Amino acid sequence: MYSLPEKIENLVPYEPCSGEYRIRLDANESFLPPDFSLYSDALKSVSLNRYPDSTAEKLCESFAKFYGIDARFVTASNGSDEMLFILANCFLSRGDKVLTLSPDFSMYDFYASLAECNLYSMPKREDMSIDADAVIKELNSSNYRMLIFSNPCNPTSLGLAREDVRRIINSTDALVVLDEAYMDFWDESLIEEAQNYDNLIILRTCSKMMGMAALRVGFAIANDKITAAIRSVKSPYNVNSLSQAAAAAVLTHGDMLRSNLKKIISSRDWLYENMKEICENKGISLSKPATNFIFFKPKNAANVFDGLKAKGILIRKMGDYLRITAGSPEENKELIAAAALLL
Numbered sequence: 001m002y003s004l005p006e007k008i009e010n011l012v013p014y015e016p017c018s019g020e021y022r023i024r025l026d027a028n029e030s031f032l033p034p035d036f037s038l039y040s041d042a043l044k045s046v047s048l049n050r051y052p053d054s055t056a057e058k059l060c061e062s063f064a065k066f067y068g069i070d071a072r073f074v075t076a077s078n079g080s081d082e083m084l085f086i087l088a089n090c091f092l093s094r095g096d097k098v099l100t101l102s103p104d105f106s107m108y109d110f111y112a113s114l115a116e117c118n119l120y121s122m123p124k125r126e127d128m129s130i131d132a133d134a135v136i137k138e139l140n141s142s143n144y145r146m147l148i149f150s151n152p153c154n155p156t157s158l159g160l161a162r163e164d165v166r167r168i169i170n171s172t173d174a175l176v177v178l179d180e181a182y183m184d185f186w187d188e189s190l191i192e193e194a195q196n197y198d199n200l201i202i203l204r205t206c207s208k209m210m211g212m213a214a215l216r217v218g219f220a221i222a223n224d225k226i227t228a229a230i231r232s233v234k235s236p237y238n239v240n241s242l243s244q245a246a247a248a249a250v251l252t253h254g255d256m257l258r259s260n261l262k263k264i265i266s267s268r269d270w271l272y273e274n275m276k277e278i279c280e281n282k283g284i285s286l287s288k289p290a291t292n293f294i295f296f297k298p299k300n301a302a303n304v305f306d307g308l309k310a311k312g313i314l315i316r317k318m319g320d321y322l323r324i325t326a327g328s329p330e331e332n333k334e335l336i337a338a339a340a341l342l343l
Protein backbone atom coordinates (compact mmCIF):
# COMPACT_ATOMS: atom_id res chain seq x y z
CA MET A 1 0.00 0.00 0.00
CA TYR A 2 1.25 3.48 -0.84
CA SER A 3 1.97 5.73 2.11
CA LEU A 4 2.75 9.43 1.93
CA PRO A 5 6.23 10.64 2.89
CA GLU A 6 6.32 11.48 6.56
CA LYS A 7 7.18 15.15 5.95
CA ILE A 8 3.90 15.82 4.13
CA GLU A 9 1.66 13.31 5.86
CA ASN A 10 0.03 15.80 8.19
CA LEU A 11 -0.01 18.90 5.99
CA VAL A 12 -3.30 20.54 5.06
CA PRO A 13 -3.93 22.88 2.10
CA TYR A 14 -3.40 26.60 2.73
CA GLU A 15 -6.75 28.32 3.18
CA PRO A 16 -6.36 32.09 3.03
CA CYS A 17 -10.08 32.74 3.61
CA SER A 18 -13.40 31.33 2.65
CA GLY A 19 -16.68 33.13 2.13
CA GLU A 20 -17.63 36.46 0.64
CA TYR A 21 -16.78 39.74 2.34
CA ARG A 22 -17.70 43.26 1.37
CA ILE A 23 -14.40 44.59 2.63
CA ARG A 24 -11.18 42.63 2.39
CA LEU A 25 -8.34 43.95 4.54
CA ASP A 26 -6.72 40.59 5.24
CA ALA A 27 -4.03 40.01 2.62
CA ASN A 28 -2.03 43.25 2.35
CA GLU A 29 -3.02 43.77 -1.26
CA SER A 30 -3.26 47.22 -2.83
CA PHE A 31 -6.76 48.70 -3.08
CA LEU A 32 -5.74 50.26 -6.41
CA PRO A 33 -5.61 47.87 -9.38
CA PRO A 34 -3.74 49.23 -12.42
CA ASP A 35 -6.10 50.44 -15.13
CA PHE A 36 -6.85 47.81 -17.81
CA SER A 37 -5.96 50.25 -20.57
CA LEU A 38 -2.34 50.23 -19.38
CA TYR A 39 -1.83 46.56 -20.26
CA SER A 40 -4.64 45.57 -22.66
CA ASP A 41 -2.48 46.06 -25.78
CA ALA A 42 0.30 43.99 -24.22
CA LEU A 43 -2.14 41.15 -23.55
CA LYS A 44 -3.41 41.27 -27.14
CA SER A 45 0.05 40.62 -28.50
CA VAL A 46 0.55 37.40 -26.50
CA SER A 47 0.55 34.17 -28.56
CA LEU A 48 -1.16 31.57 -26.40
CA ASN A 49 0.15 28.69 -28.52
CA ARG A 50 3.77 29.58 -27.69
CA TYR A 51 5.64 28.89 -24.49
CA PRO A 52 6.56 31.94 -22.44
CA ASP A 53 9.93 33.65 -22.64
CA SER A 54 11.84 31.59 -20.09
CA THR A 55 14.06 34.53 -19.15
CA ALA A 56 11.11 36.96 -18.86
CA GLU A 57 13.44 39.49 -20.41
CA LYS A 58 11.01 42.36 -20.99
CA LEU A 59 9.50 41.96 -17.55
CA CYS A 60 12.90 41.95 -15.82
CA GLU A 61 13.94 45.00 -17.82
CA SER A 62 10.82 46.99 -16.92
CA PHE A 63 11.33 46.03 -13.27
CA ALA A 64 15.03 46.95 -13.32
CA LYS A 65 14.30 50.27 -14.98
CA PHE A 66 11.64 51.19 -12.44
CA TYR A 67 14.15 50.69 -9.62
CA GLY A 68 17.17 52.06 -11.49
CA ILE A 69 19.14 48.82 -11.37
CA ASP A 70 20.70 46.49 -13.97
CA ALA A 71 18.42 43.71 -15.31
CA ARG A 72 21.31 41.25 -15.35
CA PHE A 73 20.92 40.89 -11.58
CA VAL A 74 17.16 40.20 -11.79
CA THR A 75 15.26 36.89 -12.14
CA ALA A 76 11.45 36.71 -12.31
CA SER A 77 9.35 34.10 -10.56
CA ASN A 78 5.74 32.99 -10.22
CA GLY A 79 5.27 35.21 -7.19
CA SER A 80 8.07 35.54 -4.64
CA ASP A 81 6.46 32.53 -3.07
CA GLU A 82 7.82 30.36 -5.88
CA MET A 83 11.26 31.88 -5.35
CA LEU A 84 11.14 30.93 -1.66
CA PHE A 85 10.33 27.37 -2.70
CA ILE A 86 13.20 27.35 -5.22
CA LEU A 87 15.67 28.72 -2.69
CA ALA A 88 14.68 26.27 0.04
CA ASN A 89 14.85 23.27 -2.28
CA CYS A 90 17.85 24.14 -4.45
CA PHE A 91 20.09 26.27 -2.26
CA LEU A 92 19.76 24.01 0.77
CA SER A 93 20.40 20.36 1.42
CA ARG A 94 18.64 18.12 3.88
CA GLY A 95 19.78 18.88 7.42
CA ASP A 96 21.24 22.33 6.61
CA LYS A 97 20.82 24.87 9.37
CA VAL A 98 18.39 27.67 8.55
CA LEU A 99 17.76 30.72 10.73
CA THR A 100 14.46 32.57 10.68
CA LEU A 101 13.14 35.19 13.09
CA SER A 102 9.89 35.06 14.98
CA PRO A 103 7.35 36.41 14.30
CA ASP A 104 7.87 36.65 10.54
CA PHE A 105 6.26 35.47 7.27
CA SER A 106 5.16 31.89 7.92
CA MET A 107 6.18 30.55 4.50
CA TYR A 108 9.89 30.70 5.43
CA ASP A 109 9.58 28.05 8.12
CA PHE A 110 7.15 26.08 5.99
CA TYR A 111 9.43 25.79 2.95
CA ALA A 112 12.54 25.20 5.07
CA SER A 113 10.78 22.35 6.85
CA LEU A 114 9.52 20.90 3.58
CA ALA A 115 13.14 20.91 2.38
CA GLU A 116 13.97 18.91 5.54
CA CYS A 117 16.27 21.57 6.92
CA ASN A 118 17.32 22.02 10.49
CA LEU A 119 15.36 25.13 11.36
CA TYR A 120 15.79 27.54 14.25
CA SER A 121 13.26 30.33 14.56
CA MET A 122 14.83 32.91 16.84
CA PRO A 123 12.45 35.10 18.86
CA LYS A 124 12.58 38.84 18.22
CA ARG A 125 12.70 41.36 21.07
CA GLU A 126 9.68 41.77 23.33
CA ASP A 127 8.67 44.84 21.31
CA MET A 128 8.98 42.69 18.13
CA SER A 129 11.93 44.66 16.75
CA ILE A 130 14.96 42.78 15.41
CA ASP A 131 18.11 42.78 17.55
CA ALA A 132 20.78 42.79 14.82
CA ASP A 133 23.59 41.98 17.27
CA ALA A 134 21.71 38.98 18.61
CA VAL A 135 21.11 37.74 15.05
CA ILE A 136 24.82 38.14 14.24
CA LYS A 137 25.76 36.29 17.41
CA GLU A 138 23.40 33.44 16.57
CA LEU A 139 24.69 33.21 12.99
CA ASN A 140 28.25 32.96 14.28
CA SER A 141 27.42 30.40 16.92
CA SER A 142 26.78 27.64 14.43
CA ASN A 143 27.28 26.73 10.75
CA TYR A 144 24.10 28.30 9.37
CA ARG A 145 23.58 28.02 5.59
CA MET A 146 20.71 30.47 5.26
CA LEU A 147 19.00 33.36 7.04
CA ILE A 148 15.59 34.46 5.77
CA PHE A 149 13.66 37.45 7.04
CA SER A 150 11.33 40.17 5.78
CA ASN A 151 12.19 43.86 5.97
CA PRO A 152 9.94 45.65 6.67
CA CYS A 153 8.36 42.69 8.41
CA ASN A 154 5.07 40.96 7.77
CA PRO A 155 3.34 40.71 10.26
CA THR A 156 4.94 43.23 12.67
CA SER A 157 5.04 46.13 10.16
CA LEU A 158 8.39 47.17 11.67
CA GLY A 159 11.55 47.88 9.70
CA LEU A 160 15.24 47.28 10.36
CA ALA A 161 17.62 50.09 9.37
CA ARG A 162 19.73 49.51 6.27
CA GLU A 163 22.98 49.71 8.21
CA ASP A 164 21.91 46.90 10.55
CA VAL A 165 20.93 44.72 7.58
CA ARG A 166 24.36 45.36 6.01
CA ARG A 167 26.07 44.39 9.26
CA ILE A 168 24.13 41.12 9.39
CA ILE A 169 24.98 40.21 5.77
CA ASN A 170 28.66 41.07 6.24
CA SER A 171 28.93 39.07 9.45
CA THR A 172 28.20 35.66 7.94
CA ASP A 173 28.97 33.18 5.15
CA ALA A 174 25.35 32.04 5.23
CA LEU A 175 23.13 33.05 2.32
CA VAL A 176 20.92 35.94 3.43
CA VAL A 177 17.47 35.99 1.81
CA LEU A 178 16.14 39.48 2.41
CA ASP A 179 12.44 39.69 1.60
CA GLU A 180 11.66 43.30 0.70
CA ALA A 181 8.02 42.66 -0.26
CA TYR A 182 6.95 45.87 1.55
CA MET A 183 10.04 48.00 0.98
CA ASP A 184 8.14 50.26 -1.45
CA PHE A 185 6.37 51.64 1.62
CA TRP A 186 9.63 52.37 3.43
CA ASP A 187 13.04 53.62 2.46
CA GLU A 188 15.81 51.32 3.63
CA SER A 189 16.26 49.05 0.62
CA LEU A 190 19.49 47.33 -0.38
CA ILE A 191 18.22 46.70 -3.92
CA GLU A 192 20.77 49.03 -5.52
CA GLU A 193 23.71 47.28 -3.89
CA ALA A 194 22.54 43.63 -4.00
CA GLN A 195 25.24 42.66 -6.50
CA ASN A 196 27.99 43.86 -4.16
CA TYR A 197 27.47 41.01 -1.71
CA ASP A 198 28.50 37.42 -2.31
CA ASN A 199 25.77 36.05 -0.02
CA LEU A 200 22.63 38.13 -0.59
CA ILE A 201 19.35 37.53 -2.43
CA ILE A 202 16.70 40.25 -2.26
CA LEU A 203 13.09 39.33 -2.99
CA ARG A 204 10.55 41.79 -4.35
CA THR A 205 6.98 41.34 -5.56
CA CYS A 206 4.31 42.91 -7.76
CA SER A 207 1.66 41.72 -5.29
CA LYS A 208 1.68 44.56 -2.77
CA MET A 209 2.36 48.22 -3.64
CA MET A 210 1.98 47.57 -7.38
CA GLY A 211 -1.52 46.12 -7.10
CA MET A 212 -0.92 43.00 -9.21
CA ALA A 213 -1.29 40.10 -6.76
CA ALA A 214 -3.46 38.26 -9.30
CA LEU A 215 -0.59 37.99 -11.77
CA ARG A 216 1.78 36.13 -9.42
CA VAL A 217 4.99 37.95 -10.27
CA GLY A 218 8.00 38.22 -8.00
CA PHE A 219 11.71 38.87 -8.44
CA ALA A 220 15.06 37.85 -7.00
CA ILE A 221 17.95 40.34 -7.16
CA ALA A 222 21.47 39.03 -6.58
CA ASN A 223 25.03 39.04 -7.93
CA ASP A 224 25.93 37.34 -11.24
CA LYS A 225 26.98 34.04 -9.70
CA ILE A 226 23.85 33.60 -7.58
CA THR A 227 21.62 34.87 -10.41
CA ALA A 228 23.11 32.27 -12.79
CA ALA A 229 22.41 29.57 -10.20
CA ILE A 230 18.79 30.69 -9.70
CA ARG A 231 18.21 30.78 -13.46
CA SER A 232 19.68 27.28 -13.79
CA VAL A 233 17.47 25.69 -11.17
CA LYS A 234 14.14 27.42 -11.77
CA SER A 235 11.63 25.64 -13.99
CA PRO A 236 11.98 27.08 -17.52
CA TYR A 237 8.49 28.51 -18.03
CA ASN A 238 7.73 29.58 -14.48
CA VAL A 239 6.10 32.94 -15.31
CA ASN A 240 3.22 32.70 -17.79
CA SER A 241 3.08 34.96 -20.85
CA LEU A 242 -0.04 36.89 -19.81
CA SER A 243 1.53 37.82 -16.48
CA GLN A 244 4.83 38.72 -18.09
CA ALA A 245 3.12 40.97 -20.64
CA ALA A 246 0.76 42.68 -18.21
CA ALA A 247 3.32 43.28 -15.45
CA ALA A 248 5.99 44.46 -17.91
CA ALA A 249 3.54 46.98 -19.35
CA VAL A 250 2.34 48.26 -15.96
CA LEU A 251 5.94 48.61 -14.73
CA THR A 252 6.68 51.09 -17.51
CA HIS A 253 4.13 53.45 -15.92
CA GLY A 254 6.35 54.61 -13.09
CA ASP A 255 4.41 57.85 -12.51
CA MET A 256 1.15 55.96 -12.04
CA LEU A 257 2.79 53.50 -9.62
CA ARG A 258 4.37 56.31 -7.59
CA SER A 259 1.06 58.16 -7.47
CA ASN A 260 -0.72 55.00 -6.26
CA LEU A 261 2.01 54.51 -3.68
CA LYS A 262 1.29 57.98 -2.28
CA LYS A 263 -2.41 57.15 -2.04
CA ILE A 264 -1.70 53.89 -0.23
CA ILE A 265 0.65 55.63 2.19
CA SER A 266 -1.89 58.32 3.01
CA SER A 267 -4.54 55.62 3.52
CA ARG A 268 -2.12 53.75 5.78
CA ASP A 269 -1.38 56.91 7.76
CA TRP A 270 -5.08 57.68 8.19
CA LEU A 271 -5.75 54.11 9.36
CA TYR A 272 -2.83 54.27 11.77
CA GLU A 273 -3.74 57.65 13.27
CA ASN A 274 -7.37 56.72 13.77
CA MET A 275 -6.71 53.27 15.15
CA LYS A 276 -4.05 54.71 17.44
CA GLU A 277 -6.56 57.09 18.95
CA ILE A 278 -8.92 54.21 19.73
CA CYS A 279 -6.06 52.05 21.03
CA GLU A 280 -4.67 54.79 23.28
CA ASN A 281 -8.02 55.16 25.00
CA LYS A 282 -8.02 51.43 25.73
CA GLY A 283 -4.40 51.12 26.77
CA ILE A 284 -3.41 49.15 23.68
CA SER A 285 -0.07 49.95 22.07
CA LEU A 286 0.25 50.47 18.32
CA SER A 287 3.61 51.04 16.62
CA LYS A 288 4.11 53.23 13.59
CA PRO A 289 3.83 50.98 10.51
CA ALA A 290 6.56 50.74 7.84
CA THR A 291 4.25 48.84 5.45
CA ASN A 292 0.67 49.11 4.16
CA PHE A 293 -0.82 47.42 7.23
CA ILE A 294 -1.06 47.84 11.00
CA PHE A 295 -0.42 45.15 13.61
CA PHE A 296 -1.45 45.24 17.26
CA LYS A 297 -2.64 43.21 20.21
CA PRO A 298 -6.13 44.12 21.40
CA LYS A 299 -7.63 42.83 24.64
CA ASN A 300 -9.64 40.19 22.80
CA ALA A 301 -8.55 39.57 19.23
CA ALA A 302 -11.14 36.87 18.59
CA ASN A 303 -14.05 39.16 19.55
CA VAL A 304 -12.85 41.98 17.33
CA PHE A 305 -12.15 39.63 14.44
CA ASP A 306 -15.56 37.93 14.69
CA GLY A 307 -17.39 41.21 15.20
CA LEU A 308 -15.84 42.69 12.05
CA LYS A 309 -16.53 39.52 10.13
CA ALA A 310 -20.22 39.72 11.07
CA LYS A 311 -20.22 43.16 9.43
CA GLY A 312 -18.66 41.80 6.24
CA ILE A 313 -15.16 43.08 7.02
CA LEU A 314 -12.34 40.55 6.85
CA ILE A 315 -9.01 41.23 8.58
CA ARG A 316 -6.30 38.81 9.69
CA LYS A 317 -6.10 37.33 13.17
CA MET A 318 -2.73 35.90 14.16
CA GLY A 319 -2.87 34.42 17.63
CA ASP A 320 -3.66 37.30 20.02
CA TYR A 321 -2.78 39.89 17.36
CA LEU A 322 -4.66 41.53 14.53
CA ARG A 323 -3.24 42.60 11.19
CA ILE A 324 -5.26 45.07 9.12
CA THR A 325 -4.39 46.17 5.59
CA ALA A 326 -4.93 49.81 4.60
CA GLY A 327 -7.94 49.88 2.27
CA SER A 328 -9.67 52.63 0.32
CA PRO A 329 -10.66 55.71 2.36
CA GLU A 330 -14.27 54.46 2.49
CA GLU A 331 -13.21 50.98 3.61
CA ASN A 332 -10.96 52.44 6.30
CA LYS A 333 -13.80 54.61 7.62
CA GLU A 334 -16.13 51.63 7.93
CA LEU A 335 -13.42 49.60 9.58
CA ILE A 336 -12.62 52.30 12.14
CA ALA A 337 -16.29 52.90 12.94
CA ALA A 338 -16.83 49.18 13.52
CA ALA A 339 -13.57 48.68 15.43
CA ALA A 340 -14.34 51.58 17.77
CA LEU A 341 -17.34 49.62 19.07
CA LEU A 342 -15.49 46.31 19.34
CA LEU A 343 -12.08 47.15 20.78
Ligand SMILES: *Cc1c(COP(=O)(O)O)cnc(C)c1O
Binds near residue numbers: 080082150204208218
Ligand atom coordinates in the same frame (compact mmCIF):
# COMPACT_ATOMS: atom_id res chain seq x y z
C1 LIG B 1 2.87 39.08 0.37
C2 LIG B 1 4.26 38.68 0.68
C3 LIG B 1 5.09 38.17 -0.30
C4 LIG B 1 4.65 38.15 -1.72
O1 LIG B 1 4.33 36.93 -2.18
P1 LIG B 1 3.98 36.77 -3.71
O2 LIG B 1 4.14 35.30 -3.86
O3 LIG B 1 4.98 37.54 -4.52
O4 LIG B 1 2.59 37.25 -3.90
C5 LIG B 1 6.37 37.80 0.03
N1 LIG B 1 6.83 37.97 1.28
C6 LIG B 1 6.08 38.50 2.23
C7 LIG B 1 6.66 38.74 3.57
C8 LIG B 1 4.76 38.86 1.97
O5 LIG B 1 4.00 39.36 2.94
